[in-house]
Amino acid sequence: MAKWMSVAQVKEKIRESSAEEVTASYLEVIEKSKINGYVAVSEKAVEQAREIDAKGHEGPLAGVPIAIKDNISVVGMQNSCGSKILEGYVPPFNAHVIEKLQEAGAVILGKTNMDEFAMGSSTETSYYGPTANPWDLERVPGGSSGGSAAVVAAGEAPFALGSDTGGSVRCPAAFCGVVGLKPTYGAVSRYGVVAYANSLEQVGPLANNVTDIAVLMDVIGGYDRRDSTSIDRKTAYQEALVDDVKGLKIGVPKEFFGEGIHQDVEKAVWDSIHRYEELGASWEEVSMPNIKYALASYYIIAMSEASSNLARFDGTRYGFRDRGENWHSMVSATRAEGFGTEVKRRILLGTYALSAGYHDKYYLKALKVRTLVKQDFDRALSKVDVLMAPTMPNPAFKKGEKIEDPLTLYLSDVNTCPINLAGVPSISVPCGFTDGLPIGLQIMGKPFDEPTVLRTAYTFEQNTDYHTKRPPEVA
Amino acid sequence: MVYENPDGIRIGLEIHVQLNKLKTKMFCGCSSDYHNSAPNTHTCPVCLGLPGALPVLNRKAVEAAIKVGLALEGEIAEETQFHRKNYFYPDLPKGFQVTQYDYPIVSKGKVVIEGEDGEHVVGITRAHMEEDPGKLVHIGSIEKSKGVLIDYNRSGMPLIETVTEPDMRSPKEARRFLDKFRNILEYLDVFDGNLEGAMRVDANVSVYWGTRVEIKNISSHKGVERALLYEIMRQKNVIRRGGKITQETRHFDEGRGVTLSMRTKEEAEDYRYFREPDLMPMRVSDWVPGIRETLPELPDAKRSRFIEQYGITDMHARSLTSKIMLADFYEGVCAKGADPKTAATWTADVFLGELNYRDLAISSYDGETIGFIHAKDPQVENSFKVSDMVELVKLFSEGKVSDRAAVEVIRSILDGTEEKTPLQIIEEKGLFKAEDDLVTKAVSETIAENAAAVQDYLGGAEKSLNFLVGQVMKKTKGTADAKTARELIIKELKG
Ligand SMILES: [Zn+2]
Numbered sequence: 009m010a011k012w013m014s015v016a017q018v019k020e021k022i023r024e025s026s027a028e029e030v031t032a033s034y035l036e037v038i039e040k041s042k043i044n045g046y047v048a049v050s051e052k053a054v055e056q057a058r059e060i061d062a063k064g065h066e067g068p069l070a071g072v073p074i075a076i077k078d079n080i081s082v083v084g085m086q087n088s089c090g091s092k093i094l095e096g097y098v099p100p101f102n103a104h105v106i107e108k109l110q111e112a113g114a115v116i117l118g119k120t121n122m123d124e125f126a127m128g129s130s131t132e133t134s135y136y137g138p139t140a141n142p143w144d145l146e147r148v149p150g151g152s153s154g155g156s157a158a159v160v161a162a163g164e165a166p167f168a169l170g171s172d173t174g175g176s177v178r179c180p181a182a183f184c185g186v187v188g189l190k191p192t193y194g195a196v197s198r199y200g201v202v203a204y205a206n207s208l209e210q211v212g213p214l215a216n217n218v219t220d221i222a223v224l225m226d227v228i229g230g231y232d233r234r235d236s237t238s239i240d241r242k243t244a245y246q247e248a249l250v251d252d253v254k255g256l257k258i259g260v261p262k263e264f265f266g267e268g269i270h271q272d273v274e275k276a277v278w279d280s281i282h283r284y285e286e287l288g289a290s291w292e293e294v295s296m297p298n299i300k301y302a303l304a305s306y307y308i309i310a311m312s313e314a315s316s317n318l319a320r321f322d323g324t325r326y327g328f329r330d331r332g333e334n335w336h337s338m339v340s341a342t343r344a345e346g347f348g349t350e351v352k353r354r355i356l357l358g359t360y361a362l363s364a365g366y367h368d369k370y371y372l373k374a375l376k377v378r379t380l381v382k383q384d385f386d387r388a389l390s391k392v393d394v395l396m397a398p399t400m401p402n403p404a405f406k407k408g409e410k411i412e413d414p415l416t417l418y419l420s421d422v423n424t425c426p427i428n429l430a431g432v433p434s435i436s437v438p439c440g441f442t443d444g445l446p447i448g449l450q451i452m453g454k455p456f457d458e459p460t461v462l463r464t465a466y467t468f469e470q471n472t473d474y475h476t477k478r479p480p481e482v483a
Numbered sequence: 484m485v486y487e488n489p490d491g492i493r494i495g496l497e498i499h500v501q502l503n504k505l506k507t508k509m510f511c512g513c514s515s516d517y518h519n520s521a522p523n524t525h526t527c528p529v530c531l532g533l534p535g536a537l538p539v540l541n542r543k544a545v546e547a548a549i550k551v552g553l554a555l556e557g558e559i560a561e562e563t564q565f566h567r568k569n570y571f572y573p574d575l576p577k578g579f580q581v582t583q584y585d586y587p588i589v590s591k592g593k594v595v596i597e598g599e600d601g602e603h604v605v606g607i608t609r610a611h612m613e614e615d616p617g618k619l620v621h622i623g624s625i626e627k628s629k630g631v632l633i634d635y636n637r638s639g640m641p642l643i644e645t646v647t648e649p650d651m652r653s654p655k656e657a658r659r660f661l662d663k664f665r666n667i668l669e670y671l672d673v674f675d676g677n678l679e680g681a682m683r684v685d686a687n688v689s690v691y692w693g694t695r696v697e698i699k700n701i702s703s704h705k706g707v708e709r710a711l712l713y714e715i716m717r718q719k720n721v722i723r724r725g726g727k728i729t730q731e732t733r734h735f736d737e738g739r740g741v742t743l744s745m746r747t748k749e750e751a752e753d754y755r756y757f758r759e760p761d762l763m764p765m766r767v768s769d770w771v772p773g774i775r776e777t778l779p780e781l782p783d784a785k786r787s788r789f790i791e792q793y794g795i796t797d798m799h800a801r802s803l804t805s806k807i808m809l810a811d812f813y814e815g816v817c818a819k820g821a822d823p824k825t826a827a828t829w830t831a832d833v834f835l836g837e838l839n840y841r842d843l844a845i846s847s848y849d850g851e852t853i854g855f856i857h858a859k860d861p862q863v864e865n866s867f868k869v870s871d872m873v874e875l876v877k878l879f880s881e882g883k884v885s886d887r888a889a890v891e892v893i894r895s896i897l898d899g900t901e902e903k904t905p906l907q908i909i910e911e912k913g914l915f916k917a918e919d920d921l922v923t924k925a926v927s928e929t930i931a932e933n934a935a936a937v938q939d940y941l942g943g944a945e946k947s948l949n950f951l952v953g954q955v956m957k958k959t960k961g962t963a964d965a966k967t968a969r970e971l972i973i974k975e976l977k978g
Binding site for chain 1: 528531532533534535536537538539540567569571573576577578579631633753755756757760761762763
C-alpha cells in the first residue's frame with residue numbers, strides 16, 4: 009500500500025478493501041516509526057474501523073484515519089499535553105472537533121507528541137522525548153504540533169489535527185514539508201482543547217495537500233455554543249479550491265523578511281511570489297510597522313494567560329500527584345516535579361507580567377501592541393487580498409541546538425505569532441528546499457476569508473510539485 | 484431628631500448572595516438544586532475545571548443580576564465583562580475564580596432602611612457577578628481533621644457580590660440593611676435565603692472615623708450584628724489604651740463571639756486580575772427596559788399600598804411586607820373575605836410571633852398554604868392554610884371566640900399533628916365564647932361562693948378583682964371574654 013495517500017486515495021482504498029485494512033496498514037507503518045511522533049496509539053482504532061465497515065461507510069471521512077495532537081480531548085485516551093503532570097489523565101468528554109470527526113466517520117489512530125503544553129517550537133520539551141524531523145532525523149520537526157506534522161510527513165497518517173497559538177501548526181508544517189492551516193480565531197471550536205493561551209489559539213489541520221486541509225475544515229469548522237469565542241458563520245472550504253489567481257493582489261510585508269533570515273528561504277519565497285505573478289496575480293510591498301513589537305507582545309500575553317490556565321494542575325483532582333505534608337506543600341511538590349523547565353519559565357514570567365506593579369507595564373502594554381498589530385493587518389489587507397511571507401525564517405534546526413537558549417528559540421516565532429495576535433487565517437505550504445530541508449510559504453488572509461487563502465494555496469500547489477516530495481529517510 | 488453617631492462609626496458591607504433560584508449554574512448546564520444531593524453529583528467538565536472545558540455565560544444569571552441592580556436603583560452596565568481572579572485553593576478547581584473587576588454589572592445604587600433616626604439611605608457602590616467555589620468538608624473538626632474532602636456541587640453557582648458604601652452607623656443599622664436587602668432579593672424571586680450558604684457577609688468597620696478593619700465570611704445577620712458589636716468594642720478599647728487600629732482582615736468566631744486577626748494589609752494577596760479570554764462581552768443594555776417591566780412590586784411600594792388599600796397601620800404593613808410570602812399570604816386571607824384590619828393584627832402580631840417563638844422560617848407559599856422550616860433544622864417542616872386564617876378571623880370578628888381562644892387555635896394548628904380546621908379545634912376544645920347569660924350566671928355564682936374576696940375587693944384590694952375574674956374564667960372554661968367578666972363583676976358589686 010502506498011504510504012503517502014491523499015484523503016481521496018484513502019477513501020478509494022477503503023472502497024477497494026476496507027477501513028479496517030487501511031487502518032491496520034497505517035498502524036503497521038506507525039509500528040516501524042523512527043520519529044517518535046505518537047505519544048499513544050489508539051487500541052480501539054481497528055475496532056472503530058471495523059464498525060465503520062459494518063455500518064457501510066457513511067460520512068465524509070468514513071474510515072479515514074487521523075492523528076490527533078495530545079492536547080485535544082478524546083474520551084478514553086490519555087490527554088497528556090506532553091507533560092508529566094497530566095500523566096494518567098483520561099478526559100471523560102470529547103473535544104468538539106473530535107465529535108465532529110467521529111460524526112464524519114474518521115478513525116483516530118493516536119495522540120501525537122508536542123512541546124509540553126504547546127510551549128515550544130521544536131517538540132523537544134515533551135515529557136515523552138523529542139520527535140524527529142522525517143527529513144533529517146537529527147533535526148527537530150518544529151513545534152509545538154511537531155508530532156502531528158511529522159507523522160503526516162512520514163506517511164504515518166494521511167492528515168492530523170494540531171493547535172496553533174503562535175505558529176504551532178505552521179512552524180512544524182514548514183519544517184516537515186506539509187501543509188498546515190491556522191484558521192481565523194473563532195472559526196473552529198476550542199471546546200476540549202487544553203488551553204495554553206486562550207485568546208490566541210485555534211485548532212488547525214495538517215495534511216499533505218491543500219485539498220485535504222479544506223476537507224478537514226469542512227468537518228471541524230463551524231459554530232459551537234460551548235465555546236463563547238466561536239463565531240456563528242458558515243464557510244464552504246472545499247468550494248474555494250479553484251485553480252485560479254488571476255487578478256489576485258498579493259501584499260509582501262517587508263517586516264517579515266528581517267534580520268537573520270536564511271537566504272535560501274528568502275529566495276524560495278520570492279520565487280513563489282514570482283510564480284504567482286506568472287499565474288496572473290500581482291504583488292506589492294506593504295508596510296506593517298508594528299510587526300517588530302509583535303513577538304514581545306505575543307510572549308507576554310501567551311505567558312500571562314498560561315500562568316492562569318495552568319494553575320488548575322495542582323495534583324488535587326487528576327494527573328500526577330507528588331507527596332506533601334499538607335495541601336500547599338503537595339501542590340508545590342507536584343508542580344515542581346510535574347512541569348518541565350520551559351513550562352515553569354513561562355508560568356513564572358506570566359505571573360510576573362500580571363503582578364501588581366508590573367501589570368500595566370507589561371500585560372496592558374502588550375494588549376495595546378496587539379491592537380496596533382491588528383490595525384497593521386487591517387490596513388495591509390484593505391489594499392491586498394492576501395499577504396505572503398516565509399513561515400519560518402530558517403529551515404529546521406538540529407535537536408538540542410536552541411533548547412538551552414530560550415530567547416533564540418522564541419525568535420523563531422517572529423513570523424508566525426503576529427497572525428495569532430491579529431486572529432487572521434494563515435496557511436503554510438511547501439515552497440522549496442534548502443540542503444534537503446523543506447521551506448514553507450506563509451499565506452495570510454482577512455478574517456474568515458479562508459476561501460481566498462485556500463484558493464491561493466491550492467493554485468500554487470496545482471502549479472508546483474513541492475508537495476509531492478517525500479522524505480527519503482523514512483521512505 | 485438627627486443621629487449624632489458619637490463614636491464615629493462607619494460600617495460597610497460586602498454581601499455574597501447565591502442566585503439559588505436559577506435552574507442552572509453560572510457557566511454550565513449543571514442543576515443548581517444540589518442542596519440535598521450526594522457530593523459531586525452536580526458537576527460536569529466545566530464546573531470541575533477539567534482541562535479544555537470552556538464557560539458559557541448563563542443569560543438567566545445576567546438577567547437576575549440586572550433585576551437586582553434595578554431593584555437597588557443602580558446603573559446597569561452596557562455589557563458584561565469578566566475577569567479572572569487568580570489564587571490557589573483546593574475548592575477552586577481552575578486555580579482562578581471568574582468574577583467581574585473594573586466593570587461590574589451594577590454600580591451606584593441605594594437602599595433605604597429604617598435607621599437610628601428614621602429613614603436612612605445606604606449607598607450601593609457596586610454589585611457584580613461571580614462564580615462560587617466548591618466546598619471543603621473536614622473529616623471531624625477543623626483543628627483535628629485528618630483530611631479534607633471536596634464537594635464541587637457548589638462550584639460554579641452564580642453569585643452576586645454587593646458592596647455598600649460605609650454608610651451604616653451602628654450594628655443595628657447593618658442588621659436592618661441585611662434584612663431589607665434579603666427581603667428585596669426574595670421579592671425578586673432570585674434567591675432563597677433559607678438554603679445553606681445562601682448569603683455570606685464581609686463587614687468593614689471603623690470607629691472615630693479612623694482606619695477600617697474587615698471581618699470576613701459571617702454567615703448570618705445576627706452574626707454580623709454580634710461581630711460588629713464585638714469589633715467596635717475592641718477597637719474602642721485599643722484606642723482607649725492609647726493603641727492604634729491597623730488595617731487588617733479578621734475572622735469572626737461564631738462560637739466565642741469574638742473577632743480574630745487573619746492577615747494585615749502587607750500580606751494582602753495579589754490576584755493578578757485579567758480579562759477572562761474565554762468569555763466574550765455580552766451586550767445587555769437593550770435588555771434593561773424589558774427586565775424593568777418584569778420587576779415585581781418591591782417592599783416599600785407594597786407597604787405603602789397595604790396602608791392605603793387595607794387601612795392598616797404602618798407597623799403592621801412593615802411587618803407584613805418584611806417577607807414576600809407573608810405579604811402574599813396576608814393578601815390571600817384578605818382576598819377570601821377576611822376583615823383586613825383584623826387579619827393584619829392576627830397575621831402580623833400573633834401568627835408571626837408564634838412562628839418566631841417556634842424558630843420557624845417562612846419557606847414557601849403556594850396561594851393556599853404558607854410553609855415553614857425550622858431555622859436550625861430545615862428537615863422540620865410545617866404549614867398553615869389561608870382558609871384557616873380566614874375562618875379564624877371571621878369567628879373572631881363575629882365575636883364567636885375570645886382572643887385567648889383564637890391564639891389557642893393558632894397554637895394548636897402549629898403544634899398539632901393532625902390536620903384540623905379552626906372550627907374543629909374550637910368544637911373539640913369547647914372554645915366557643917360563652918353566651919352572655921352563662922357568663923352572668925358564673926359571675927353571680929362566683930360572688931356567692933367567694934365572700935371573703937368580695938369583701939377584700941370592696942375594701943379596696945384591686946388584686947381580689949383579678950381573682951374573681953379568674954374564677955369566672957374557670958367556671959366558663961376560658962370561653963368567657965375576660966373584659967366582659969370584669970365589667971360584669973364590677974357592675975354587680977358596685978352598681
Ligand atoms: Zn457543571
